[in-house]
Amino acid sequence: MIDIRAARNDPDAWRAALARKGATEAFDALLDADRDWLALVPLVDELRSRTKLKGRPTPEQIEELKAVKAELGRAEEELAAAAGRRDELLALVPNPPEPAVPGGGEDDAVELRRVGERPTFPFEPRDHLELARIDMERGARLSGSRFAYRMGGFALAELALYRFALDHVAARGFTPVIPPVLVREAAMYGTGFLPTDEVNIYSLERDELYLTGTSEVALAALHMGEIIERADLPLRYAGYSTCFRREAGAAGKDTRGMFRVHQFDKVEMFVFCPPERSPQEHELLLAVEEEIVRELGIPYRVVDIAAGDLGAAAARKYDIEAWFPSQGRYREITSTSNTTDFQARRLEARFRSERGIQPLHTLNGTAATARALLSVLENFQDEDGVVHVPEVLQRHGAPATISARA
RNA sequence: GGCGGGGUGGCCGAGCGGUCGAAAGCAGCGGUCUUGAAAACCGCAAGGCGCUCGAAAGGCGUCUCGUGGGUUCGAAUCCCACCCCCGCCGCCA
Numbered sequence: 001m002i003d004i005r006a007a008r009n010d011p012d013a014w015r016a017a018l019a020r021k022g023a024t025e026a027f028d029a030l031l032d033a034d035r036d037w038l039a040l041v042p043l044v045d046e047l048r049s050r051t052k053l054k055g056r057p058t059p060e061q062i063e064e065l066k067a068v069k070a071e072l073g074r075a076e077e078e079l080a081a082a083a084g085r086r087d088e089l090l091a092l093v094p095n096p097p098e099p100a101v102p103g104g105g106e107d108d109a110v111e112l113r114r115v116g117e118r119p120t121f122p123f124e125p126r127d128h129l130e131l132a133r134i135d136m137e138r139g140a141r142l143s144g145s146r147f148a149y150r151m152g153g154f155a156l157a158e159l160a161l162y163r164f165a166l167d168h169v170a171a172r173g174f175t176p177v178i179p180p181v182l183v184r185e186a187a188m189y190g191t192g193f194l195p196t197d198e199v200n201i202y203s204l205e206r207d208e209l210y211l212t213g214t215s216e217v218a219l220a221a222l223h224m225g226e227i228i229e230r231a232d233l234p235l236r237y238a239g240y241s242t243c244f245r246r247e248a249g250a251a252g253k254d255t256r257g258m259f260r261v262h263q264f265d266k267v268e269m270f271v272f273c274p275p276e277r278s279p280q281e282h283e284l285l286l287a288v289e290e291e292i293v294r295e296l297g298i299p300y301r302v303v304d305i306a307a308g309d310l311g312a313a314a315a316r317k318y319d320i321e322a323w324f325p326s327q328g329r330y331r332e333i334t335s336t337s338n339t340t341d342f343q344a345r346r347l348e349a350r351f352r353s354e355r356g357i358q359p360l361h362t363l364n365g366t367a368a369t370a371r372a373l374l375s376v377l378e379n380f381q382d383e384d385g386v387v388h389v390p391e392v393l394q395r396h397g398a399p400a401t402i403s404a405r406a
Numbered sequence: 407g408g409c410g411g412g413g414u415g416g417c418c419g420a421g422c423g424g425u426c427g428a429a430a431g432c433a434g435c436g437g438u439c440u441u442g443a444a445a446a447c448c449g450c451a452a453g454g455c456g457c458u459c460g461a462a463a464g465g466c467g468u469c470u471c472g473u474g475g476g477u478u479c480g481a482a483u484c485c486c487a488c489c490c491c492c493g494c495c496g497c498c499a
Contacts, residue, residue: 038456040467041455041456041457042456042457042467042468045455045456045457045467045468045469046467046468048467048468048469049467051470051479051480052468052480065479065480066479067480168468226416227416227453228416229416229434321468352416352434357453
């Protein structure tokens, strides 16, 4: 959630920033609700103070107390209603983008750089379904569309990728974590996926649990409700988990293969740090992501995501897009966001500083998903449909070659 | 699934109708001592919200002892519901 006091004190600047995410309506509604609430607080406080007496009251005082309490009851009801409206809107207003974020929407990401040589093939490049044992038909028979059986050398290569990514980030000071993937509502709300992204979340109503779409949820909630000592910061984690996404609204998009599936695995980095440090940590996350992609040898580019495409929690986001020869374009394989204090406020994840207790900043970034491996398949294929697996993955247990037969 | 125990400040833990936002200890911060440190000793320290109090440090009001409701002039303490954690037994991987 946003810092309502800061917004109250400088509404025009906040409105202008939020306009870039198309959220002025929610913001103005919030300011109204906040004003209503704010007007009631001193009233209720005053009535409450009149109900407080030292020692045993006289019978006359008791009569008077009863009158005050009746009035207080009505005022408290009003206050609770106002607080309810205010909190509801507070949950809906997104994190404003940083000033440096490019304007516009999905198509307005700004390319920051291109790295690596794109391969040229004297043949028609195959896509991942033709290069590895990935069985979508039987996956669909088992579980529906967008589910894959990953088999043979590809399965081993996937595990090698995750192990490589974990080893790499561990060497960079991130603590490896295997987190729960079923979480309570508080964690989904605290990370900002609820209420905004509800349609994309699998829920187990009978048990009141949600399946996480990324280990970001479990990692962010790791310090929910805690007050961290400044000396212990920054805290850097890397979660390995299966991720579940309903992909509502993606109908007809990326329907071939396992490019976009309901269930996939991911190594995700997550950082808690003091506010002044978060831009620097964001650069670190991007740097680590690039290191991994470069070690794999995939040609890629880095894009700075535009304000309108940021999502509720992110104030800034960089994606790495890998080259996919069969599609003839760059596609997202990692994403790193600075969510500033937006998640930390909701989660009540705070730290003790010289200036008192204040919300932390949180950041997340993809270390590796199977999508990176799909790009590896396509970029390292030969004319016979055989993929020559990068050495770094072989070191972590992948076979030297992968094909549709093995 | 059955039975039982319990949720109090950063941590541990006492309190079981008013004098309690709350003892003691640990960790933290400040100081004394010391060449320096440790030890010892003294002291300071919960969080949220609000304020046409204050330049600030701070001050004042209010809420919070898992959450919500109730009893009472008055609730951390009594009653009800819910949530969560732990233990034992049963069943299962």
